Amino acid sequence: MSSNTPPSFLSRIAIAIGSFFAILGNGRLAADVTRLRAGEALAADVAPREIRVEVPVEKIVEVRVEVPVETIVEKTVELRVEVPTDTAALQLLGLLQREARFVDFIQEDVAPYTDAEIGAAARVVHAGCRKVLGEHFTIAPVRPETEGARITLPAGFDAAAVRLTGHVVGQAPFTGTLGHRGWQVTQVQLPQLTDPQAAKVLAQAEVEL
Known part of the structure; x- marks a missing residue:
């Protein structure tokens, strides 16, 4: 049975008997029934109100920290073996x-x-x-x-690479x-x-x- 369909007569009798004893033992329920009989709306029928609560939020500040990074330099060492x-x-x-x-x-x-x-x-x-x-x-x-x-x-030629022969007189240039x-x-x-x-x-x- 749908929640919007009114209960039958017999069901209403059972509800009435149960509500009677429940109202006797629960004062809050009795107060709710009194407001209902007076024509006040139930809490479930009242549209919820939007409640805005402003919560302080800490401002996030972006801080840029420069960390020095050690640079690794690969150095190639040429090893020359000199033969005597x-x-x-x-x-x-x-x-x-x-x-x-x-x-x-x-x-x-x-x-x-x-x-x-x-x-x-x-x-x-x-x-x-x-x-x-x-x-x-x-x-x-x-x-x-x-x-x-x-x-x-x-002038200044490589004397170790060129040897002068013949009649050598004066200074370079020589022809x-x-x-x-x-x-x-x-x-x-x-x-x-x-x-x-x-x-x-x-x-x-x-x-x-």
Whole structure:
């Protein structure tokens, strides 16, 4: 049954009997019934009134705090391992011996041999030495001009790279004929040594069993 449908007669009798005893035992309910009988509206029938309560709210203030941050800088350190000059020289001799039998050729007394025999051996040594230079050194001319060209050396020229010959008089600039372009090493790529002391052995002794 819907809440808006009036109760039946029998239901009203039951409600009346129950309300009678309830009013006797509850003074507040009796007062509500009295107001209802006087024509006053029930609390449920009265539209609720909007009650506005102002609650103080703390003002939120945005504060910007700058915190110093430590900057981490990665620094690359280039570690250069310098090979001692004497070790590098021994290493070069070892390469020339291995590829060109250079030490064997120089240590040999060539006086008893004919020019043809020496020339044949020199050809082998030459090919091996050329191979070593090409694989481990980058070699370029000191002067870019062709040999026989006339050049002028200004004041302050590099005396370590250019050698004056002939009749040298006065101060630079000098003008002369290029007799030799010169050679200079621009890059060295020697193998990495695991035992520098081993570089002293230019050629191992061979024992045939």
